[in-house]
Amino acid sequence: MSARFIFITGGVVSSLGKGLASASMGALLQARGYKVRLRKLDPYLNVDPGTMSPYQHGECYVTDDGAETDLDLGHYERFTGVAARKSDNITTGQIYSDVIAKERRGDYLGGTVQVIPHVTDAIRDFVLSDITDEDFVLCEIGGTVGDIEGLPFLEAIRQLRNELGPKRSCFVHVTLLPYIGAAGELKTKPTQHSVKELLSVGIQPDILMCRAEQDIPQNEKRKIALFCNVKESRVISALDVDTIYDVPNTYHREGLDNEVLRYFEMLGEDEEGDVDLTRWTDIVDCVRGPEGEVTIAVVGKYTVLIDAYKSLNEALTHGGIANNVRVNMKWIESEIFEMEDPIPYLEGVHGILVPGGFGERGAEGKIEAVQFAREREVPYFGICFGMQMAVIEAARNLAGIKNASSTEFGPTDEPVVGLLTEWMKGNQLEKRGIDTDMGGTMRLGAYTAALRPGSRVSEVYGGATEIQERHRHRYEVNASYMAKLEKTGLVFSGMSPDGELPEIVEFPDHPWFIGVQYHPELKSKPFDPHPLFASFIKAAIDQSRLV
Template sequence: MAKHIFVTGGVVSSLGKGITAASLGHLLKARGYKVTMQKMDPYLNVDPGTMSPFQHGEVFVTDDGHEGDLDLGHYERFIDENLSRESNFTQGSIYQTLIARERRGDFLGGTVQVIPHVTEAIKERLRRIAEQSSADIVISEIGGTIGDIESLPFIEAARQFKKEKPLGDVLFVHVTLVPYIAAAHEVKTKPTQHSVKELRSIGVQPDFIVCRSDHEITDKVREKIALFCDVRTEEVLACTDAPSIYEVPIGLYDQGFDVKVLDRLGLAEREIDLSPMRAFLEATHRCDGQVDVAVVGKYVSLPDAYLSVIEALGHAGVHHGCHVEVHLIDGEEITDANAADVLGGMDGVLVPGGFGQRAFEGKIAAARYARENDVPYLGICLGLQAAVCEFARHVAGLEGATSAEFDEEAAYPVIDLMPEQEDVEDKGGTMRLGAYPCKVARDTKAFAAYGEEVVYERHRHRYEVNNAYRDRLVEAGLAISGISPNGRLVEMVELPDHPWFVASQGHPEFKSRPTRPHPLFSDFVAAAVRRKG
């Protein structure tokens, strides 16, 4: 039977619960245990797929096509496992399922209530992921902050779940803020005390408290927290700000966090292998020099909107021994007239995925600048479509070519709606989602990167390259370097006579790992390094 760890957060949001949970998962996997992870979100959206990135950051897509919370990206990068739709669910999805069952008459006329029906549905999701993953340890992060009304059903379900399990099979980790008050020249434990008090008032006693702070957490502070929160001093861990999120597992390991957790769960302390992460961190510290990469998007005021892209660039940079300085540039600020001024100092241009017409013309201008000035270019999803529109307009002679997403009456809709999407009315969960195979053409830059004839990338889109214009584009010099196995869908394009210009309809950023950068990102950064000279 799987052991379960619940991670909660207190005092404020955005503390880094996900990084803490993922770091613990990394340590436990490094000791030879099979670990899986799960995020429970208290909002009423069924999933984040229809939410603006300004609201919740990027939407992370799993192999099986689930649109999930961005913390799933942290989980995958830290434990190096491909997660599934079972790894993320919301309060909205729980209510949706229960209401559908009530409408069918499954409750035989009974009253449907938060307790026991909502809490039982949550516990069923906990049991399901354990069964389907066959994991030794399931780490479940409960979204929100202790004290929020929205998260109460999840806390109550976890409390019940622990009560129903054998002693030692379930434990709670509470991540809390220990703020530094400059006027007093000290960190303050009172917010943590109140947070734990709130947690205990709803029936949960944390087994471990992880203290987030930008200042040192001394033994004296830890002793004080332990005294007031009814835990032992060694069960209070310090997690101070680090230069890199990938240093967090090492910091927790140095405090014996994983050993203490295993002891509490009644599991053996197996030998640990942290050499891959240590090697990555050592390579990070050895990085010499810098390349500048422009990420041209529309949600640039919130870096989390492009979190996986930024992480993937970082992984590739470390692989090549350099720091990648990411410049988030609003596509609305770029035109053909000023592209040289905005992008002139860049060693590479990346246009990521997105939706909507805003900033699309700026992305096309960025693609044109990269094409005409031999600047390495990586297009992702909408970034591929922008590159195709630009090429169609300025090379293939299709003046005004664009996407039917933005102009249904366009003279040259080189990007068009996928046929299977024509009758779709609902927005949520209805796109082409998840991992799909792609046949990579030999003698292309894409094949040089992958080294394989068939690869799988995760998708999230409704529109594709219009096959009616495929021959015209190829005759003008655009290389189609990746297609679906049936030959119907264009998956990757590139420019043969350009130093490095590749675009993918899929999202390669979701599969990048710190110790194993994605091939497209790796070769893109390598091209940027060469341009830097």
């Protein structure tokens, strides 16, 4: 294995954009022809973010192989197109679970189990695992330098520097230069203290990425370089931009990719090398100069924190890029429709999307949004829970099943949606029960769906009869209600290969009404928009001409 490792840490405050910095760095190295892999090391004690509230942690991202991961892995995929795997996200909870399991088996031969070396060894093993022919492996360390829970990860990467040597490892530190309005200047002291904190655990950063709201004067860069023991050319400005897809371009203009390659002695001091950023300039041009705009109402239950729908937000933007329009998102808390008429909120929008979610709160409001879209012939896109609410709405208002509900909301006489207790994943039977642990027990990861030939969804997928998409849910539409529902005009146009699990529903006589059990937003990219989002936004454009 000859991969070079880049370790990205963050200091001063959280939410500095380490994930975007890592993803953009990966995109730049990719644009130079190198093969990259990105991974995230999270210091929290949860085994994974699957049981964490979106309000606390934002979106839970899901990989093809069924890992529930940090939302930054979504950035990695969207910027590089490299499919993330379970081996690309680790948490303190997973590390400790593994170490304790080994201790119980007697793997440590009666020795005292300690943070050093046992926990740090487990972290190092993770960092070095599942690497094949990658040129660069970028490892983002979650949290902020100085957090007590992050210390084992910092110690592990310090040890890795000794093991790999400076020619195969690089430390990049993302930090903050706050602007103090009263003084009228950017302050470098927080960055100096952050680097001092890193030095206290034995890590000297090689490159600094300084987040700031305005240009960093050269004399301030010189000062940072002097006090932080970094070459002046390796103090990189990381300024705010109007679209995240311009970040690779701005970092390239600041010389980030050149400095990384020069650090690894892959470029001479005066060399620039070849880089093709056409992909990103084309995307940015489209975002900044669209030919029109549409408004999409997103009726969800976590809308006060947009990070809870990070991939969805980006996938809608990608749908706009595919159609050269700007997508304005109108975020609506679904509970409002349980108290107020939805018409004032939804009248005039060009499309309605009901995303995934868990629990009964806001469910009736989502059903109201579905009914509005169906009756007013407004393009409707239901994702996961949004598909289930579309089926329940049709059952109640078209099929006459007035008590249609989901067992997720409690016992019901009409379980149109119910808890799935067993299913096939490949050749393996997966099982669970009502009392099963919440974490990691959903239908997770990539599953195949068979599409009905001639259906609208088959047309959207370019005439495909079989697709693979990522799932994350516990409850399924009850197939025993299919015959009664199809009499109302609702078509089950996608099913699991064994014909047992409904995957896609649509109303063929509606301008655009599709519900899917999976999460297509997880596979959408700015340079490869998901076909469902591209088609939905196209329908919204057609709707805008009618409004």
